[in-house]
Amino acid sequence: MSGDIVLLRLDRARQALSEAKTIQETKRITDIAGAAEIYAKRQGMSQEAIDYAHSIRIEALRRLGEILDATKAERAKGTRGRIVRGGRGRIAPPGGAETGPPGDDAPTLADLGLDKKTSSVAQKLAALPQKQFEQVRSGTATVSQAIHHVIETKAKAVTKRRLRSETNGSPILEAIKEAKQWIVRWGHISALAPICDAITMISESISEGNGVKK
Numbered sequence: 001m002s003g004d005i006v007l008l009r010l011d012r013a014r015q016a017l018s019e020a021k022t023i024q025e026t027k028r029i030t031d032i033a034g035a036a037e038i039y040a041k042r043q044g045m046s047q048e049a050i051d052y053a054h055s056i057r058i059e060a061l062r063r064l065g066e067i068l069d070a071t072k073a074e075r076a077k078g079t080r081g082r083i084v085r086g087g088r089g090r091i092a093p094p095g096g097a098e099t100g101p102p103g104d105d106a107p108t109l110a111d112l113g114l115d116k117k118t119s120s121v122a123q124k125l126a127a128l129p130q131k132q133f134e135q136v137r138s139g140t141a142t143v144s145q146a147i148h149h150v151i152e153t154k155a156k157a158v159t160k161r162r163l164r165s166e167t168n169g170s171p172i173l174e175a176i177k178e179a180k181q182w183i184v185r186w187g188h189i190s191a192l193a194p195i196c197d198a199i200t201m202i203s204e205s206i207s208e209g210n211g212v213k214k
Contacts, residue, residue: 003045006036007052014056017063023071023112026064030118033057051139058125058137061118065126068119 013032020026037053039045109119121143125133128146135141141149 003040003043003049006039006045007049010036010053010056013060017056017060020060020063021067023064023067023114026060026067027113027118030057030060030064033060054139055137058133061122062125062128062133064118065122065124068123069126 013029017029033053033056040050040053132146132150136143136146
């Protein structure tokens with residue numbers, strides 16, 4: 001397969017991505033771009049070609065994450081207040097499933113050609129702010145590095161906000177609540193370090209009596 005054919009396939013994949021509306025369509029584009037990226041590296045193609053394939057793969061993964069998030073939101077909306085039976089890793093059909101065996105008629109990630117790692121990475125990319133996403137897309141940062149940067153930035157913001165707080169609530173308890181939300185959202189152990197630093201700073205400030213109410 002020549003380099004020209006690889007680039008042609010990537011051009012077609014990018015065009016298809018702009019029109020993709022389903023998990024299957026987006027996953028196929030992700031696979032095409034991923035295979036092209038590997039091939040380009042093995043064949044010693046230009047860095048431009050490698051970066052092009054990488055950018056399309058990351059864009060496709062983010063689109064996949066957006067579709068997965070939307071599917072979950074629709075599922076939650078359609079089953080609110082109703083008993084839904086489903087197995088782990090299953091995506092319920094619109095309106096949910098009120099009866100039948102666990103996971104009945106609900107496609108699993110495997111049914112959709114996805115594994116848990118791909119699903120997780122896709123949804124994390126979809127949740128990244130645009131600036132951090134561009135860093136991953138351009139190859140200057142990994143997904144883990146981008147997530148860590150976001151968490152660290154949020155931890156610093158929480159520290160400053162809590163130190164300025166004039167409420168009667170406990171800044172430490174509020175910081176812990178936000179820490180829990182971050183860990184649940186990102187599912188990343190790197191969340192713990194900046195969060196612990198933020199809580200420590202708040203605690204020390206309270207002990208020193210710097211105007212923050214307990």
